[in-house]
Amino acid sequence: MPITGDHIAGYTTVDTPSGPFSAITAADGAVLASGWTDELDALIPLIHPTLRPTDVRRARLANLTEAVVAYHEGELAVIDTVAVRQVSGPFLTTAWAVLRTVPAGAPVSYAEFAALAGRPAAARGAANACARNAAALFVPCHRVVRTGGALGGFRWGLPVKRWLPAHEA
Numbered sequence: 577m578p579i580t581g582d583h584i585a586g587y588t589t590v591d592t593p594s595g596p597f598s599a600i601t602a603a604d605g606a607v608l609a610s611g612w613t614d615e616l617d618a619l620i621p622l623i624h625p626t627l628r629p630t631d632v633r634r635a636r637l638a639n640l641t642e643a644v645v646a647y648h649e650g651e652l653a654v655i656d657t658v659a660v661r662q663v664s665g666p667f668l669t670t671a672w673a674v675l676r677t678v679p680a681g682a683p684v685s686y687a688e689f690a691a692l693a694g695r696p697a698a699a700r701g702a703a704n705a706c707a708r709n710a711a712a713l714f715v716p717c718h719r720v721v722r723t724g725g726a727l728g729g730f731r732w733g734l735p736v737k738r739w740l741p742a743h744e745a
Contacts, residue, residue: 583629583630583631584603584629584630584631584632584633585600585601585602585603585608585629585631585632585633586600586601586603586632586633586634586635586637587599587600587601587616587619587632587633587634587635587637588634588635588636588637588640588641589614590641590644590645592612592644592648593648593739593743594612594735594736594739594740595612595613595736596612596613596614597610597611597612597613597644597713598610598611598613598614598615598616598619599619599637599640599644600616600619600620600623600629600632601635601637601640602627602629602661604659605637605639605640605659606659606660606661607640607658607659607660607661607711607714608623608627608628608629608661608662608710608711609622609623609710609711610710610711610712610713610714611712611713611731611732612712612732612733612736613732616632619710620632622710623710624662624663624664624710626663627661627662627663639658640658643655643657643658644713647713648743652680652681652743652744653680655713655714655716656676658714660672660676660711660714660715662709662710662711662715664708667693667695667698667701667705668704668705668708670693670694671689671693671701671702671705672705672709672711672715674689674692674693675689675705675706675709675715675716675717675719675720676714676715676716677692678692678716678719678720679719680716680719680744681741681744681745682719683719683720683721683725683741684719684720684721685699685720685721685722685723685724686699686700686702686703686706686720686721686722686723686728687699687702687723689702689705689706689720690702693705702720703720703728705717706720706728707729707731712731712732713740716740717730718730718736718737718740718741719740719741719744721741
């Protein structure tokens with residue numbers, strides 16, 4: 577079913593090796609929120625209030641589903657082509673854009689991420705950008721680790737954060 581209207585969104589869930597992965601998309605197909613859950617209520621609060629849809633309907637999101645499946649089958653760059661829409665202040669917006677440039681298999685530390693985002697002294701701000709990222713996988717915050725390589729936190733759980741870099745290596 578096509579999704580139309582500014583306040584109507586579609587969602588789908590895909591089974592993956594690391595668990596169910598769901599995404600909510602705007603009418604134009606841009607990802608508003610995504611993560612390793614099959615609970616829609618876990619994703620809706622992640623969407624910025626100015627983007628939050630009033631109606632979310634299960635939909636056949638073929639292009640998104642194909643990208644998620646292809647990523648899990650080893651086509652790691654396919655997630656780079658998926659449109660994402662997130663709203664925040666200048667630093668978070670920049671940080672999320674920078675995250676999309678971190679290559680698969682080459683994780684960076686929070687300090688390195690902060691420097692890439694133009695604020696070398698803002699490692700905590702970089703960690704906050706990861707924590708507030710609503711579009712997991714497509715904005716690959718899983719590619720940011722602590723100095724020394726420890727995983728740090730992940731909204732979707734450390735087993736998923738362990739699986740993703742291992743898959744991308």
